[in-house]
Amino acid sequence: MSSQRRKAFTIEEKGAIICRLENGESNSSLAKEFGMGHSTISMIFKNKNRIKQSFNSNVLKPKRLRKSRRENVEALIQWFKIMRNKRIPISDPMLQEKANVFTARFGILDFNCSASWISRFKVRHNIVAGKIIGESSSVDQNSTTNWLTSVWPNLRRQFSDDEIFNADETGLFYKLMPDKTLKFKGENCSGGKLSKYRITVMVAVNMSGTEKKKLLIIGKSQKPRCFSSVKSLPVDYANNRRAWMT
Incomplete structure (x- = not known):
């Protein structure tokens, strides 16, 4: 008995074999090339309709066709x-x-x-994960590096961790779709039009983490309807026609 292990072909490989058979190549030449019996080649060709259907549906990796019962x-x-x-x-x-x-x-x-x-x-x-291509921006790394090396050390020596605060604004696009998705392998993973509905959030906390300032929220409406029955907010609210910080 031969110790040669039987090769299992993917749907993509079986599709190539079917194509070559339909183009006139003989069963025996393919059997010799791939090191398999004539009956295996004949069985692949017999199931060509199912194999072609899977090939066209982008199901290329599985080595066996299993009929779904669901x-x-x-x-x-x-x-x-x-x-x-x-x-x-x-x-x-x-x-x-x-x-x-x-x-x-x-x-x-x-x-x-x-x-x-x-x-x-x-x-x-053949579904994989991919990142959606969206808008991007870059930061001037030279300016950041210069500030950290020449300005920051002198400031740092004058204050304790409790006295040094970091504050920054960020846009919250509350209707924005995720930037990652499942997709077919090889599919162009580009996104559609991005939602522009947003509010601006101002956050501030000291270096030691012992004091966190109340959030400042900036929306477009001066008196949003959703605030009509609200007596107090856990944040400070301000408005700007573009929800920007001025």
Whole structure:
């Protein structure tokens, strides 16, 4: 008996074999090239319709075609394609929750989507994680370095940690979509139009962390409707027509 280990081909490799057979290459030449029996080549060609379907659906890595017994698998992949076409970011928990929604819709009682099932689902359908390309800006590193080396040491010696505060403003885009998503491998992962709804938040805390100043929130409205029944706020609120700090 031969000790040579039987090679398992991916769907992509099987698709290439089918293509070569359809282009006129013989079964025997391919069997010799790949070191397999004629019957294996014949079996691949016999299942060409299923293999082509998986190849065209971007399922390239699995080495065996398994018939899904659950309708929610096909529904989930179709939903995923629709969401990606709309450039909507998708995470593992979203995918898991949607799988459970389809499970309930189809009346499947013996299935509960787990994190490991989602991991296998992503491998089968060639889905990977990617970062959405968005707007970016750079900081002048020379100015920062010069300030830290020439100005900061003299200031630092004059004050204790309790007396040194760091304050900064930041924009809170409360309707902004995530910048990471699941996607098909090789898919161009570009984002859609970014939401501009925002407030500005001013934060301040001393170096020792013993004193944190009350947050300053800057919104667009002078008297927001959501504040109508609020008697006191845990933050200081101010308004600017663009929600900017002046």
